[in-house]
Amino acid sequence: MVRRVLVTGGGSGIGRAVARAFAEAGCDVTICGRQPEALAETDGGRGMTCRLADVSDEAQVAALFDAPFDVVVANAGTGTAAKLSDTTLAAWNQTLSVTLTGVFLTFRAALPGMGKGGRLIAIGSTASLQGGANIAAYAAAKHGVLGLVRSVAQEVAKKGITCNAVCPGFVDTPMAERAAEGLMKRFGVGQKEAEAMLYAGNPVGRMITAEEVASAVLYLASEGAAMVNGHALAVSGGEL
Numbered sequence: 001m002v003r004r005v006l007v008t009g010g011g012s013g014i015g016r017a018v019a020r021a022f023a024e025a026g027c028d029v030t031i032c033g034r035q036p037e038a039l040a041e042t043d044g045g046r047g048m049t050c051r052l053a054d055v056s057d058e059a060q061v062a063a064l065f066d067a068p069f070d071v072v073v074a075n076a077g078t079g080t081a082a083k084l085s086d087t088t089l090a091a092w093n094q095t096l097s098v099t100l101t102g103v104f105l106t107f108r109a110a111l112p113g114m115g116k117g118g119r120l121i122a123i124g125s126t127a128s129l130q131g132g133a134n135i136a137a138y139a140a141a142k143h144g145v146l147g148l149v150r151s152v153a154q155e156v157a158k159k160g161i162t163c164n165a166v167c168p169g170f171v172d173t174p175m176a177e178r179a180a181e182g183l184m185k186r187f188g189v190g191q192k193e194a195e196a197m198l199y200a201g202n203p204v205g206r207m208i209t210a211e212e213v214a215s216a217v218l219y220l221a222s223e224g225a226a227m228v229n230g231h232a233l234a235v236s237g238g239e240l
């Protein structure tokens, strides 16, 4: 039977690569996001369903589940670098509402229609597993995602559903581009140098590709991963 897959934040970066990998594998893919043009570009004639939704909005998320999904990838997330002392309450709330509450709303709405073999997959981060300077709000949200995943995993295990997180290091996407731009301004360095600063902790010594993250997501969605539950799968070249 063709698997029905939902990917949030499907208009760019990791979400785009994940959606395309599932489409390539013959799945029936729905992507959601806030920009129709970006979603259409991800689809690029692959036959995906594009839905508009802000993952921090309870009603908009609920509306995505008018039909059930077998695999739900909570990918949408956001965050900006700032010292704790420079983190405004508005920035804190914005990061948590998308990056953590968005995953909660997505998984909660997904579960009633999800049967045996169902897969809940969150895109966490190495910041789910370790803190770092200038990322307090983001790391708090991503640690929260992992706490949510580990708890939901316990609740759904008997139903034959799994709940896991993929935790990448720096991935070559618009989010990493924005992080590099921040370093270029702060340290007066060029783009290549800024990127090298981002992946300095990665023993392989390069950015991770969105397709490499997608491979991990597809593994967790596979039948063979039925006994992998409540797991944080680092895709970090050995950084963690």
Ligand code: NAD
Binding pocket: 008, 009, 010, 011, 012, 013, 014, 015, 032, 033, 034, 053, 054, 055, 056, 075, 076, 077, 078, 098, 123, 124, 125, 126, 167, 168, 169, 170, 171, 172, 173, 174, 175, 176
């Ligand atoms: P990205 O900025 O390209 O993608 C994020 C996507 O989420 C965008 O399409 C954006 O429009 C969407 N989005 C943001 N807020 C939303 C909202 N409120 N409702 C719906 N969609 C929303 O960056 P990315 O790197 O592809 O990030 C995808 C996920 O991977 C995020 O959760 C991010 O935290 C995580 N991640 C990224 C990296 C990295 O280095 N790029 C590393 C670890 C984890």
